Amino acid sequence: MSLINVTNLTFAYEGSYDNIFENVNFQIDTDWKLGFTGRNGRGKTTFLSLLLGKYEYSGNISAHVTFEYFPFQVDNKELNTIDVISEIFPDYIHWKLMRELSLLKVSEDVLYRPFDSLSNGEQTKVLLATLFIKENSFLLIDEPTNHLDMTARELVSDYLNTKSGYILVSHDRSFLDNCVDHILSINKTNIEIQKGNFSSWWENKVRQDNFELAEDEKLRRDIKRLSASSKRTGNWSHEVEKTKNGTRNSGSKVDKGYIGHKAAKMMKRSKAIEQRQNSAINEKSKLLKNIENSENLEITQLGYHKRQLAELDNISIFYGEKKVCSDVSFTIEQGERIALSGKNGSGKSSIIKLMCGEDIDFTGTLTKDSQLIISYVSQDTSNLQGNLTDYARDNGIDESLFKSILRKLDFSRIQFDKDISTYSGGQKKKVLIAKSLSEKAHLYIWDEPLNFIDVISRMQIEELLLEYTPTLVFVEHDREFCNNVATKIVEL
Incomplete structure (x- = not known):
C-alpha cells in the first residue's frame, strides 16, 4: 500500500x-x-x-x-x-x-x-x-x-x-x-x-442535500423573522429616545435618565437580534454549495393522427455480401419507448439508420408515413464545431429553448462563448440531446445518447422520458437507464 x-x-x-x-x-x-x-x-x-x-x-x-x-x-x-x-x-x-x-x-x-x-x-x-x-x-x-x-x-x-x-x-x-x-x-x-x-454515495448525497435544503428553508424563515423583529425593536428604541425631549401625559417633566436607560436596553436587544440574524445568514451561506442543478427538462412533441407510427416486417440488412441482421419485426406505437438490444455488430445502428431514411440495402418491409417527423441523435459528435448561436440557427431550433436545456444540463454561461469543438465528449452529446429536445417531432430516435454523459444528467433525461412519454426508439447499454425507461425491448 x-x-x-x-x-x-x-x-x-x-x-x-x-x-x-x-x-x-x-x-x-x-x-x-x-x-x-x-x-x-x-x-x-x-x-x-x-x-x-x-x-x-x-x-x-x-x-x-x-x-x-x-x-x-x-x-x-x-x-x-x-x-x-x-x-x-x-x-x-x-x-x-x-x-x-x-x-x-x-x-x-x-x-x-x-x-x-x-x-x-x-x-x-x-x-x-x-x-x-x-x-x-x-x-x-x-x-x-x-x-x-x-x-x-x-x-x-x-x-x-x-x-x-x-x-x-x-x-x-x-x-x-x-x-x-x-x-x-x-x-x-x-x-x-x-x-x-x-449507490451508497448517491444515497448519502441525497440525504445531505435534503438536510441542507431543510436547513436552508428553516434559516430563511429565521432570518425573515429576526429581520422584522430587529426593525421593530430599532423603531421602539428610536421612539422612546424621542420622548426625552417631551413631557409625560400628566404635564410633569420626563425622567431623561429612565428613558435613556430604557432606550439603551431596547438598542441592546436590537443588537442581539441583529447578531443572531447575521449568525443565521453565515450558517445559510455554508449550505447548498454542492447541490447540483437538476431542474426538470421539458419536451414538446407533435401529436400524430394514427396510433401506429411505423412497422418493420422481416427486415434484413446487408453491407455488400454481409448480412448484419435478419428477420427483424416490430411495430412502433405512440407513447412506446423501445430499446433495441443486442451485442455489438447485431445491426442496432443499421436499423436506426434505415428508419431515419438512409440509403441502406435491405429486404423486408418498412412502413412509415412520409409525413412522420423524426428527431435523431447520432453516436457521432466529431462534426460539431462553431458557436451555439450559429448551431441553433443552422438547425432551425429556438436558441433560447436550446440554451435553457443546456443550462439545466449543467452548462455554465461561460461555455456558451466557447467553440463546440473544445467541449468534452459528454458536453458534445448534451448538445445533440438538447437539439433533439428542442425539435418538435412525432418520433425520437436516439443511438447511444448517453455515451460520456454524467450520471445526474442521465437521471434528468430519465425523468423527462417518464414524465412526457415521447415515442422513442433507442440504443443504450446503460442497464439502469434501460430498466427505468424502456416499455418494450426488441432483441436483435
Whole structure:
C-alpha cells in the first residue's frame, strides 16, 4: 500500500479565465478500487492528465507509484493485434497476456488479426488485458464502457472487481456498483472521497442535500423573522429616545435618565437580534454549495393522427455480401419507448439508420408515413464545431429553448462563448440531446445518447422520458437507464 497525496492543487488551462481546480486537497490509497464521478466538464480527465504529468499546476501531487492510462493511444491500427500490444508493452509476458484475455473471454485468434478489424468491444478488452499485465502500476481507466454492449459491460465489470489499484471514470451506475469500493466525486465546490459504491454515495448525497435544503428553508424563515423583529425593536428604541425631549401625559417633566436607560436596553436587544440574524445568514451561506442543478427538462412533441407510427416486417440488412441482421419485426406505437438490444455488430445502428431514411440495402418491409417527423441523435459528435448561436440557427431550433436545456444540463454561461469543438465528449452529446429536445417531432430516435454523459444528467433525461412519454426508439447499454425507461425491448 502507498498513498497519493494531493495538496492545494490549483489548475486552469492556458488562456482560460476559469480554474478547473482551486486549492484541492485529498488522499488516495493505491489499493483502492476508486470510482471517479462528477458532471461533465468538471475535470475528471484533466485530473488524470495531471497525475500523468501532462500539465503544469500549482500545489503538490506526491505519489510513489507509476501511472498507466487507459485507453492507450494506438497509432498503427493496421498492424496485427499482437504487434500493437508489443508496441505498447515490449516486455510483456505472453502467458500473462493469455490469462487476462481468457478472463475477458477474448479468443487467441484476435492476436493475429489486424487491430482495426476487431470490434470496438474487442479492442477495449485487448487494451484492458494489456493494461493489467503492467504490474506495480496504479491504473487510470477513463470511460472503458463507451463502446461495450450490455453483456460486455457486465463481463468487464466482473473482471475489474477481481482487480485493485485503479481509478475508474464511468457514468454507468450498475457498472460502478459492481466493481468499486470508494467514490471520488468532483462536486460544484470541492472534491470528496467516500467509502462504498456509487449507490451508497448517491444515497448519502441525497440525504445531505435534503438536510441542507431543510436547513436552508428553516434559516430563511429565521432570518425573515429576526429581520422584522430587529426593525421593530430599532423603531421602539428610536421612539422612546424621542420622548426625552417631551413631557409625560400628566404635564410633569420626563425622567431623561429612565428613558435613556430604557432606550439603551431596547438598542441592546436590537443588537442581539441583529447578531443572531447575521449568525443565521453565515450558517445559510455554508449550505447548498454542492447541490447540483437538476431542474426538470421539458419536451414538446407533435401529436400524430394514427396510433401506429411505423412497422418493420422481416427486415434484413446487408453491407455488400454481409448480412448484419435478419428477420427483424416490430411495430412502433405512440407513447412506446423501445430499446433495441443486442451485442455489438447485431445491426442496432443499421436499423436506426434505415428508419431515419438512409440509403441502406435491405429486404423486408418498412412502413412509415412520409409525413412522420423524426428527431435523431447520432453516436457521432466529431462534426460539431462553431458557436451555439450559429448551431441553433443552422438547425432551425429556438436558441433560447436550446440554451435553457443546456443550462439545466449543467452548462455554465461561460461555455456558451466557447467553440463546440473544445467541449468534452459528454458536453458534445448534451448538445445533440438538447437539439433533439428542442425539435418538435412525432418520433425520437436516439443511438447511444448517453455515451460520456454524467450520471445526474442521465437521471434528468430519465425523468423527462417518464414524465412526457415521447415515442422513442433507442440504443443504450446503460442497464439502469434501460430498466427505468424502456416499455418494450426488441432483441436483435
